[in-house]
Amino acid sequence: MPFGTPGGPGAQSAALEIAVTSPTGARVARDHGADRVELCTGLELGGLTPSAASVVAVAAVGLPVHALVRCRPGDFVYDAEEIALMVAEVRSVIASGASGVVVGALTPDGSLDIGTVARLSEAAHDAARGEGRSLDVTLHRAIDQCADPAAAAALLPALGITRVLTSGGAATAAAGLTTLAAMIAAAPGVQVMAGGGVRTADIPALVATGVAAVHLSAKTRAEPRRGGAWVPLGASAASALEDTHFVTDPQVVAEARRALDTRSRDCSG
Known part of the structure; x- marks a missing residue:
């Protein structure tokens, strides 16, 4: 999707990507204005690789599906066995209908x-070529753990990366505006997508940096379906909340869409 410079000739509304964990979430995202979804499981853990069956089901909803490939929670430094597993997961989610994959890895330093x-990235592009199609490869927020995200972004085109999800190296995208703009300048061949603690009120400032897309989890806790008492399944105090899960909030998705469209109209008017 081509994107014009905000406020300039040919300016378009930035794309809206919603992180979802289920077909239901994908339908909510679709019905309230999302352009695509990032599919994962374990959203409360920062996201993990979804199952092949989940990719098939979400792809059937109709929006482009970008599947997160992350074999475990925690840091982004992987051993040889984990890397081989993620290569296999890349191929699996593409074979299941993903339009793109979301990957990343760091060195110990x-x-x-x-x-x-x-x-x-090569595994993803090879798998897509085998099916006679192209796809997007996104570098996830591992880049925000780098000392210089803009310098890291400059390396991405040569690696076959078409998009990067980033908060600009800050705790939230709204706090990383300067670095987001620097990343856009450093990697003109890569779409920079702002994500990380994004709230609807942040969207105008994010779009003003020139980002090609905005990413939100748009999540809310589901109402527990159980009856009776809940026995915690883990050792932490947080396990007391494990009788529920996150779902996609239609109101947040709709508000984000309106904010993006309003910003686009203001820039083109």
Whole structure:
């Protein structure tokens, strides 16, 4: 999708991507204005690789599905076995109908793991070519753990990365505006997508940096369906809340869509 410079000739509304964990979430995203979804499981853990069956079901909803490939929670430094597993997961989610994959890896010193990212990207592009189609490869927020996200972004085109999800190296995208703009300048061949603690009120400032898309989880806790008492399944106090899960909030998706469209109209008017 081509994007014009905000406020300039040919300006378009930035794309809206919603992180979902189910077909129901994908339908909510579709019906309230999302352009695509990122599919994962374990959203409360920062997202993990979804099952092949989940990819098939969400792809049937009709929006482009970008599947997160992350084999475990925690840091982004992977051993050889984990890397091989994620290569297989990349191929699996593409075979199941994903329009793109979301990957990333770092070295122990916090630099972008160029070799691993290139291997994951190559596996994705090879799998897509085998099916006679192209796809997007997104680098996820591992880039925000790098000392210099803009310098890391400049490496991405050579690795076959078409998009990067980032908060600009800050705790939230709204706090990373300067770095987001620097990343856009450093990697003109890569779509920069702002994500990380995004609230609807943040969207105008994010779009003003020139980002190509905005990413939200738009999540809310589901009402528990159980009856009776709940026995915690883990050792932490947080396990007391494990009798529920996150679902996609239609109101948040709709508000984000309106904010993006309003910003687009203001820039073109």
